[in-house]
Amino acid sequence: MMPDVANTAPVERVSYTSAYMLQDAAAAGNLPAPVASAQGAEEAKEEKVAAKDDKKEEATVPLADYEDLLGRVDEIEESWDKYQDKLKEEADAKKKKSSYKLGGRVHLDNWNFVDSDAGINELETGDPTDDPENRWDFRRIRLELAGDVPNNMLFRIQMDFNNPAQAEMKDVYLGFNNLPNNQTLLIGNQKRPIGLDHLNSSRHNVFAERPLAVETFNEDARRLGACMYGYTDDELFHWRYGAFLLENINTDGRYRGDFNEAGVYGRLSSSPWYDKTSGGRGYMHLAMSGSVNQTDGNGTLDADDNANEARFRTRPLARSDSRWYNTNRILGADNYEQFGLESIVNIGALQITGEYINTWVQRDPLGGFSGDDLHFHGGYIYASYFLTGEHIPYDRVxxxxxxxxxxxxxxxxxxxxxxxxxxxxxxxMALRYDYIDLSDSDIRGGQGHAVTAGLNWYWTAYSKVQTNLVWGEVNNGGQGLSSVPLATGIDGDYTILGTRFMIDF
Structure with a gap:
């Protein structure tokens, strides 16, 4: 009977040659894990460990070479330490030395007195038939040296050479910074803190000349004194306060007198809205300022060499020879007080700014004047708009x-x-309206309005051209031409066109 081939398991055929080859491979330990025995795998593992130990023994560094290597590492570390000590010594030495930088500005003006009547001619030249002269002037040729002195001192020396025959002091002071509450103390010739447009740098102002009220009630701005500057950590509030001599020493740097007539000044400002997200394209500025001053009431009737008088005057928003709004020295004036308000609203390319300043003068009868107390005041408002989309930045400090x-x-x-x-x-482009009133009681210093249209072309952040067209009037003026009360004042109208080329560094 034949076997059932379908139900019989297949027989694996292995040649003798293959069998012998497998036996040889097993003996050599080269079979894969599933084929090799456990004993063979363990032996292979031990051989690998032994081989690693042999390599370690071969990599061992001789003791002499090891000690030499340690010595070289010590030398490198010592050299590095010496280098670090040298860098520290150089840094400390630099901190012990003063640092400084040189800066300056050049402002070149052209002023054309397009139209003036007899009253303006008299205020300018003293002759109703002699009109103001057109001119090219270097308004500012200013050089300055400023820097730091260890550990927390600073200095600034700023001179103006617009009149080469007689240089003028501007900022000349020393001081201490990094004082508590983010404060800085300055001692020397510096700006009195009243009038926003005066505290702005002339490099950044929107119009070529400062507003009537600002220049009138803080003429030339700088006086010899001591002033503290500070701000809060969040830069929401900023303050300045100090005491200043009243006499202007910008041309000789000297004060002489039997009594130190002086004033106390202060200013508090805030930026309650400042849009950091837009990079400061939106902000609001509010401030108030004031002063209390004691003056030399005797005026020209005494033999004093000083000029600590109560006198308020200004030019007509241009560089004229004379001040067309002028109270002259007010005889009998012993004291005066001031109070000013400031505001700025900036929304992108548009800025609207305004100020208003009051001055109250107390006086006694002297030199034919009545002795009545006086009130002078003035202000301005302007709008500026960038046709190219830029904005006027604001410094919150x-x-x-x-x-x-x-x-x-x-x-x-x-x-x-x-x-x-x-x-x-x-x-x-910009447009400003000015108002000033220096006529009260028997003082005819002039009352007037002015409108200024401006066009500013910024070549770079450090250079620009300013063009101003001014229409104005003076009423009840002329006191600046007389040291006695006037029976009637002088009236006049004017039109002036000016251009300023300016650069700073």
Missing amino acids: TGTIDRVKPFENFFLVDRCAGGTGRGWGALA
Whole structure:
């Protein structure tokens, strides 16, 4: 009977040759894990460990070489320490030395007195038939040296050479910074803290000349004194306060007198809204300032050499020879007080700014004047708008406006690859209204209005051209031409066109 092939398991056929080869491989320990025995795998593992130990023994460094290597590492570490000590000594030495930087500015003006009547002619030249002269003037040729002195001192020396025959002191002071409550103390010739437009740098102001009220009630701004500057950690509030001599020493740097007539000044400002998200394109500024002053009431009737008088005057928003609004020295004036308000609202390219300043004068009868107390006041408001979209930055630490940075600079150059490259800079237009009243009782210092249209072309952040067209009037003026009461005042109208080319560094 034949076997059932379908139900029989297949028989694996192995040749003798293959069998012998497998036996040889097993003996050599080369079979894979599933084939090799456990004993063979363990032996292979021990052989690998032994091989690693042999390699370790071969990699062992001789003791002499090891000690030499340690010595070289010690030398490197010692050299590195000496280098670090040298760097520290150099840094400490630098901290013990004063640091400084040189800066300056040049302002070149052209003023054309387009129209003036007999009253304006008399205020300017003293002759109703002699009109004001057109002119080119260097308004400012200013150099300054400023720096730090270890550990927390600073200094600034600023001189103006617009009149080469007689240089003028501007900021000349020393001081201490990093004082408690973010404060700085300055001692020397510096700006009295009243009038926003005066506290702004002339490099950044929107109009060529300062408003009537600001220049009238803080003429030339700087006096010899001591002033503290500070601000809160969040930069919400800023303050300045100090005491100043009243006499202007900008041309001789000296004060002489039997009594130190002086004033106490203060200013508190705030920026209750400042849009950090937009980079300061939106903000609001509010401030108030004031002063109390004791003056030399005897005026020209005494033999004093000083000029600590109560006198308020200004030019007509241009560089005229004479002050057209002028109380002259007020005889009998022993004291005066001031109070001012400031505001700025900036929304993108648009800025609206205004100030108002009051001055109250107490006096006794002297030199033919009545002795009545006096009230003078004035203010301005302006709007500025950038046609090219820039904005006027604001410095929250000082409470003043800052440097405008055009989106592109003005330039016109030949390109290396041919053609011409150009940039247009920034362009802004502005309009300001001024009011001043220096006529009260028997003092006819002049009352007037003025409108100024301005166009500012910013070539770069450090250079620009300002063009101002001014229409104004003076009523009940002329006191500046007389040291006695006037029976009637002088009236006049004027139109002035001015252009300023300016650069700073």
